[in-house]
Amino acid sequence: MSVSIKTPADIEGMRRAGRMTAEILDYIGPFVKPGVTTDELDALCHRFMLDVQKGIAANVNYTPPGHTPFPKSICTSVNHVVCHGIPGDKKLKDGDIINIDVAMIVDGYFGDTSRMYYVGKPSIAGKRLTEATYEAMWRGIRVVKPGATLGDIGHAIQSFVEPMGYSVVREFCGHGIGRKYHEEPQVLHYGKPGTGMRLLPGMMFTIEPMINAGRPGIRTLADGWTAVTADHSLSAQWEHTILVTDTGFEVTTLSAGSPPPPPLA
Structure with a gap:
């Protein structure tokens, strides 16, 4: 496994790309309300990326092996959709929860982040x-x-959610990122402490757990992209891009509107 160590110039480029990508999520938040379609949210984000941020929408026509090109700028995953939901004409309704996942290229560097939103008043279970x-x-x-x-990261996530009765999706993981959208390493959201690759300063990767309210099983719809919970339970996801520093970490996808970190346990 070859994991790139970012140079100071790379890190500055990734900081800018990360912050600007997070600002898209700040922008779209007020539009997430009952009655809006996910296609309308996609169009708003697309124009903001191009006209305001002067970036490139990384998801449009993204085609990993075995997939058809992704047709939209953002992923919109509502309620039991785990990830990679394709925006469409279905209207959001009061009580929905939705993950909006955005990725943008700025001066050759990729920003990648996602955030959950409540549509109107969420259910207790969704919240x-x-x-x-x-x-x-x-x-x-x-x-x-x-x-x-890497096992320390997965264990910290898994050991927190499973005692609550939730489950960690196994099929998707975080990933290295830089001048390429997806690089090594793969960052699993479950694992054992002390296992896997040791982290070094200059590594950059996403941490993006997908947590199901029910069982961990998923299935992919006929569009080849949309992953949903097999038992139709709710699913949620958040994502940040992380830099390993000399003394700890730096989150490069923070913006003025990012929710504050939770208090230390």
Whole structure:
């Protein structure tokens, strides 16, 4: 496994790309309300990326092996959709929870982040799952430092959500990122402490746990992209891009509107 160590110039480029990508999520938040379609949200984000941010929408026509090109700028995953939901004409309704996942290229560097939103007033179950997933992501982030392992990250997430009765999706993971959208390493959101690759300063990767309210099983719809929970339970996801620093970590996808980190346990 070859993991790139970012140069100071790379890190500055990734900071800018990460912040600007997070600002798209700040922008779209007020538009997430009952009656809006996910296609309308996609169009708003697309124009903001191009006209305001002067970036490139990384998801449009993204075609990993075995997939057809992704047709939109953002992923919109509602309720039981785990990830990679394709925006369409279905209107959001009061009580929905939705993950919006954005990726943008700025001066050759990729920014990648996602955030959960409540549509109107969420259900108690939707709110609890969303909050638990957010804290789980941050528990994974907070163990990042030189000498820690990838297994430490996964364990911090898994050991927090499973006692609540939630489950960690196994089929998707975080990933290295830089001048390429997806690089090594793969960052699993479950694991054992002290296992896997040891972290070094200059590594950059995403931490993006997908947590289901029910069982961990998923299935992919006929469009080849949209992953949903097999038992139709709710699912939530948050994502940040992380730099391993000399003393710990730096989150490069923070913006003025990013929710604050949860208090330390």
